[in-house]
Amino acid sequence: MKTAKTLNIAIVGTGNLATHLAKALAQTEHRLLQVLSREKARAAQLAKPLSAEGIDSISALSPELDMVILALTDSALKSKYIAQFPKDLIICHTSGSVSMRVLKSHKNHGIFYPLQTFSKQKALDFSRIPICLEASDNTVLTKLKLVAESLSSTIYEINSKQRKALHLAAVFACNFTNLMYDISHDLLSDAHLEFEILRPLILETAQKVQNHYPFEVQTGPAVRNDHKVIGAHKKRLDNNPDLQEIYMMLTHEINKDNEEL
Amino acid sequence: MKTAKTLNIAIVGTGNLATHLAKALAQTEHRLLQVLSREKARAAQLAKPLSAEGIDSISALSPELDMVILALTDSALKSKYIAQFPKDLIICHTSGSVSMRVLKSHKNHGIFYPLQTFSKQKALDFSRIPICLEASDNTVLTKLKLVAESLSSTIYEINSKQRKALHLAAVFACNFTNLMYDISHDLLSDAHLEFEILRPLILETAQKVQNHYPFEVQTGPAVRNDHKVIGAHKKRLDNNPDLQEIYMMLTHEINKDNEEL
Numbered sequence: 001m002k003t004a005k006t007l008n009i010a011i012v013g014t015g016n017l018a019t020h021l022a023k024a025l026a027q028t029e030h031r032l033l034q035v036l037s038r039e040k041a042r043a044a045q046l047a048k049p050l051s052a053e054g055i056d057s058i059s060a061l062s063p064e065l066d067m068v069i070l071a072l073t074d075s076a077l078k079s080k081y082i083a084q085f086p087k088d089l090i091i092c093h094t095s096g097s098v099s100m101r102v103l104k105s106h107k108n109h110g111i112f113y114p115l116q117t118f119s120k121q122k123a124l125d126f127s128r129i130p131i132c133l134e135a136s137d138n139t140v141l142t143k144l145k146l147v148a149e150s151l152s153s154t155i156y157e158i159n160s161k162q163r164k165a166l167h168l169a170a171v172f173a174c175n176f177t178n179l180m181y182d183i184s185h186d187l188l189s190d191a192h193l194e195f196e197i198l199r200p201l202i203l204e205t206a207q208k209v210q211n212h213y214p215f216e217v218q219t220g221p222a223v224r225n226d227h228k229v230i231g232a233h234k235k236r237l238d239n240n241p242d243l244q245e246i247y248m249m250l251t252h253e254i255n256k257d258n259e260e261l
Numbered sequence: 262m263k264t265a266k267t268l269n270i271a272i273v274g275t276g277n278l279a280t281h282l283a284k285a286l287a288q289t290e291h292r293l294l295q296v297l298s299r300e301k302a303r304a305a306q307l308a309k310p311l312s313a314e315g316i317d318s319i320s321a322l323s324p325e326l327d328m329v330i331l332a333l334t335d336s337a338l339k340s341k342y343i344a345q346f347p348k349d350l351i352i353c354h355t356s357g358s359v360s361m362r363v364l365k366s367h368k369n370h371g372i373f374y375p376l377q378t379f380s381k382q383k384a385l386d387f388s389r390i391p392i393c394l395e396a397s398d399n400t401v402l403t404k405l406k407l408v409a410e411s412l413s414s415t416i417y418e419i420n421s422k423q424r425k426a427l428h429l430a431a432v433f434a435c436n437f438t439n440l441m442y443d444i445s446h447d448l449l450s451d452a453h454l455e456f457e458i459l460r461p462l463i464l465e466t467a468q469k470v471q472n473h474y475p476f477e478v479q480t481g482p483a484v485r486n487d488h489k490v491i492g493a494h495k496k497r498l499d500n501n502p503d504l505q506e507i508y509m510m511l512t513h514e515i516n517k518d519n520e521e522l
Contacts, residue, residue: 074490097482097490115462119469119478128461156458165452166459168494169445173459174466175481176511180438182475183514184430191426197417198427198434199471200389201376205435206467208380210460214443217380220436221358229335229358233429242517246510250437253444253503 005146007066010034014042016118017094018071024126026050028150033062058084065089067143069112074098079105090140096167100134100160110135110144113163114152117174130154132163183243222254266407268327271295275303277379278355279332285387287311289411294323319345326350328404330373335359340366351401357428361395361421371396371405374424375413378435391415393424444504483515 007030011022014037025032032052037043044054055061061068067090070077077098083105085091091103092112103109111134116124131148133155135141141157148155158166181202185195208217221229230251237244268291272283275298286293293313298304305315316322322329328351331338338359344366346352352364353373364370372395377385392409394416396402402418409416419427442463446456469478482490491512498505 073485074487097493115458117462117466117469117478117480119473119480124465130458130461132458154461158454162452162454164493164497165448166454167490168497169448169452169454169459170462171481171483171494171508172441172448173445173463175479175483175515177438177441177463177466178470178475178479179511179515180433180441181470182479184434185475187426187430187433191423193417193419193423193427193430195470195474197376197391197393198430200391200415201378201431202434202438202467202470204385205378205438206463208378209439209442209456209463212380213456214439214446217378218436218439218443219378219380220432222432222436222440224334226335229428232358232425233432236425236429242510242514246514247432249503249507249510250440253507254436254440256503 006030007143007147008033008062008064009147010036010061010065010068011071012036012068013071013076014039014046015071015073016120017114019046019120020118020124020126021069021071021094021114022046022050022052024151025147026052028147030147030150033065034060036061036068058086061086061089067092067147069094077102079103082106090143092144096170097164100136103136106136108136108140110140111160111163112144112148115166115170126151127153130156132156132158132166134159134163183246218254220254222251225255267291268404268408269294269323269325270408271297271322271326271329272332273297273329274332274337275300275307276332276334277381278375280307280381281379281385281387282330282332282355282375283307283311283313285412286408287313289408291408291411294326295321297322297329319347322347322350328353328408330355338363340364343367351404353405357431358425361397364397367397369397369401371401372421372424373405373409376427376431387412388414391417393417393419393427395420395424444507479515481515483512486516 009030009032011018022032032050034053034055035043035047036055040054040056047054068085070093074095074097077093079102090108091106092110094112096113100111113132114129116129129152131152133144133148135144184198188195237247270291270293272279283293293311295314295316296304296308297316301317308315329346331354335356335358338354340363351369352367353371355373357374361372374393375390377390390413392413394405394409396405445459449456498508
């Protein structure tokens, strides 16, 4: 039964985040009523198993809705499109890098930014995903919190400026980290070694910083300032100038930190 | 009781790896007899709680020993020093980057390279650490395997060339990854945000590649070729040219991979 604390929600989008979010919301006390996508079939494919409705136009939005969550790519978050949504709705987006101003056509608006890397390939426990909130006013913030707290045990209130810094930090901590994994994969592959051999090290490296700060647990030739090993590594990368430059630049960055301590 | 399958072992060194290895060996069917260090007090500090003896010179090595494991820094692995050990011993080192040739003073020698990042701050479950072996002959290899299998469930036989490639790969997968964490820490700190907010993302990023290859799960603006976000990030880093250069170079590297697919 719907109470003042139960919100009726529609999700716009069918991408990775929309999919994970819709599935997680369907498990809460809130009601996922609709999924909106330009392609009705994709909307229905996501909505149906969750007892929601798949729709393909704003005009089909239910009058019972309290909130619409735009789980779209940054480039799809256009203010002209957003302005077409009914004005009495709370409207949110989920982007780390798009300003809240894009939502200003609506009096009640906010940001609902789950800080995680979403892939189709992997199921996720939403309860451990930090959700970052920002809202046009305190009444909206309270409602966003109701939804966020039903999904996750970690909620942060951060402003747009902080959110942009966070998004950039996440590119380093996630996207560039995955690139480091990928480079190591290629180096192993060249030596006829399986990626499997590095998986425990990768996991331990991430686990270490769960209870420590990264600068406390830095290891390796760069932090030891081990010129012999660094020189040997540099030489090994002679046939790959891009990687060699990355190696030397990151080594320098670690060294620099070290000298500052 | 000692059998043909039980080895008497001494560890040389008292650093992070020596400490973790000594503690783990003391739990196996093999016998850690001695810890050797230039500083007798440090040797005793590690050895005593493990019912072993702390010594400070090669002449004090027990005649009952079968194997000596040199858990030393690369620069301490000098062939002149190693040649002073009794010639009937199996002698091994634990380095990812030093050639096996440094041990050639001894007929029976090998490499015992645990692939993990060892910090004093954090206890480790040795059973999940891959141990990479190489030996002067099959008899020695069999003995190294006896020791390795008593410690870990994952053993690899790899040659010196592969080991060097692996060590370089580990620098990317561990040391440079930790640098990415550290950079994200600093970016958050500048925005008055706690590192805590990124910890779940860091863990998930590492967990993702436990069952997938990194190139399968790459996310972020670089792989999407999202010029708008990349441009905004670049601008944010205007006041830090080193970080800006790192950002652009790693973005280019991800992009390049993407174009190759």
